[in-house]
Amino acid sequence: MPQQSLEMVVGAPLRYGAARRAIARELAAEHGGVVHRLTLAQHGIDRFGVRNEVAAGRWFTVGRHTVAVDSPELGVVAQWWRAVWESGSGARLDGTSALLAAGLTGFEPPVIDVSMPKSSRVHAVPGVRTHFPHRLAPVVGAGIRRVAAEVATIHAAQWAVSDRQAALLICLPLQQRLTTPPRVQLAWRSVLRSPRRTLLDSVIADVTDGAHSLGELDFARLARKAGLPTPTRQALRDGPGGRVYLDVSWDEVGLVVEVDGGHHALALNPIDDALRQNDRVAAGERVLRIPVIGLRLTPERFMRQVRHTYDALRAGDGSGSCGP
Missing domain, CATH: 1.10.10 (Arc Repressor Mutant, subunit A)
Incomplete structure (x- = not known):
């Protein structure tokens, strides 16, 4: 005009x-x-x-x-608006920037992510990274133009600088109730190509479908690789709250390992987990907890801790302390 x-x-x-x-x-x-x-x-x-x-x-x-x-000094919100206004026609916040605009906390990205139609003329903006997704996600919500949280979650994980950061960016929006597991699963199924396909297949399954997570099933293989005997899976115990099933255990030394899927961080699950763990400790067992995402990303370090604790208990020194 x-x-x-x-x-x-x-x-x-x-x-x-x-x-x-x-x-x-x-x-x-x-x-x-x-x-x-x-x-x-x-x-x-x-x-x-x-x-x-x-x-x-x-x-x-x-x-x-x-x-x-x-003032010429722009705060975060002002920077978001400038990024959308200056990048070009149809620009909208995406990835971590869209998540932050939706209320995400605990993460500070180095740039502002903006997605645009492929046909738009792009204007470079300092501190802004422009993307042209195969399918441009629609704008949602009021206020600044941004994509839906579940779409932003998938994009943030794909654009992350490392696998560890990618896993974090899948977990945080779910833990902070910015989106739901079914929405994330649906958004992931619509992705045709991804350089992190194998990793994100596993991580998204772990955090959105904890009851069927592969973490517990993979643990026996990791234990054998670490030189440990095959543990008992889904061991039954009687406690003050009734019968419970433990993920894995070595009954001969009194060691229990609980592999926590992403669902363990939600709602009242941390309380239930703490009660169950404390019951086992009070009964004289040692309990180690391993987040399934950690098992995906750094299995060697967690299994060294398990092996160290197992060896200490078997030797009878009672320390059960974990090595580095």
Whole structure:
């Protein structure tokens, strides 16, 4: 749209500085301190008004379309809006950036991830990484343009810098209730190609379908590789709360290993796990807990701990402490 027509969308331009500054500040408050030039024009603040405020050092241009009100230092929310406005037509937050906009905590990405239609003209923005997915996910929710949390979760894992980070980015959105296991499974099934296909197949199964996780089934093979005898699976115990099944155990030394799927971090499961573990310790057994994601990523280190504890108990020194 030509600049002249933008300026006249509402009517005569605001010529009084105090009035336009008050309006701009109110508009920018919705976007972390920044406002789009088009929005300013729609409220009677033309390019000359913007130019005067910038020349006076009260406003700051931080892109072709983005004007910062009061300070050129942009917070996280303002950076998201600038990334979407400046990257090009159809841009939307994706990956970890979309998750953060949805409320994710505990992760700080080095860049802002934005996905766009393949047909869009791209404008490079400092600190922004642009993606062109095979299928562009629709925008969801109110506020800043972003993809759904389950789609962002899958993309974040695929764009992660390491397998360990990929696993983390599958777990965090589920643990923080930003999406649900069925939604993540459905989003993953729609992916045609992925360089982390094998890893993510396992991790997503582990964290979304804990009852059928392969972690417990794989443990016997890992135990043999570590030089341990084959453990008993699904050992039955009687406790104060009734009968329980343990994942694996070596009854000859009183060692129990519980392999926790992703579901163990949800709802009241940590309480139930603690009660069950404490019952076994009170009965004189040693209990080691292993997150199934950890078993996927660093099996050797966890199995060294199990072997060390098993050897210590068999030797009768009672320490059961874990090595590095």
